[in-house]
Amino acid sequence: MKVITIETRSREEVVDITEEVKRAVTGKNGILVVHSYHTTTGVVINEAEAGLLRDIIDRLSDLVPRNAGYIHDRIDSNADAHIKASLVGNSVVIPVENGKPALGTWQRILFLEFDGPRRRRVNVMFYEAQES
Numbered sequence: 001m002k003v004i005t006i007e008t009r010s011r012e013e014v015v016d017i018t019e020e021v022k023r024a025v026t027g028k029n030g031i032l033v034v035h036s037y038h039t040t041t042g043v044v045i046n047e048a049e050a051g052l053l054r055d056i057i058d059r060l061s062d063l064v065p066r067n068a069g070y071i072h073d074r075i076d077s078n079a080d081a082h083i084k085a086s087l088v089g090n091s092v093v094i095p096v097e098n099g100k101p102a103l104g105t106w107q108r109i110l111f112l113e114f115d116g117p118r119r120r121r122v123n124v125m126f127y128e129a130q131e132s
């Protein structure tokens with residue numbers, strides 16, 4: 001198991017963690033599970049083009065605006081972040097083939113921050129396939 005620590009720098013941000021996830025691969029074939037420990041962050045696989053990353057953050061904010069009368073905001077004013085995290089999911093599973101994550105040409109593993117800046121932790125587990 002490998003834990004990736006991410007220091008986010010703004011309230012909403014996308015961090016490409018592909019290269020760090022790759023370092024958790026310790027065998028030839030199997031699967032990787034990448035999981036965030038937090039309720040206001042997400043993990044997705046998509047293209048890391050700068051304009052697209054901005055679009056993802058902006059359009060999620062259009063769908064789930066901040067301070068829009070959420071009940072949870074009575075506690076810590078971050079209901080929008082929890083809802084965005086719920087929409088995108090907080091883990092991904094990636095096949096590993098010949099010692100590398102089986103990602104398409106434009107696919108990257110992206111960590112989504114919705115309530116930063118904070119220190120975040122992502123757990124990466126590699127499960128090696130039993131060769132028969």
Ligand code: ZN
Nearest residue numbers: 076078079082
């Ligand atoms: Zn909260």
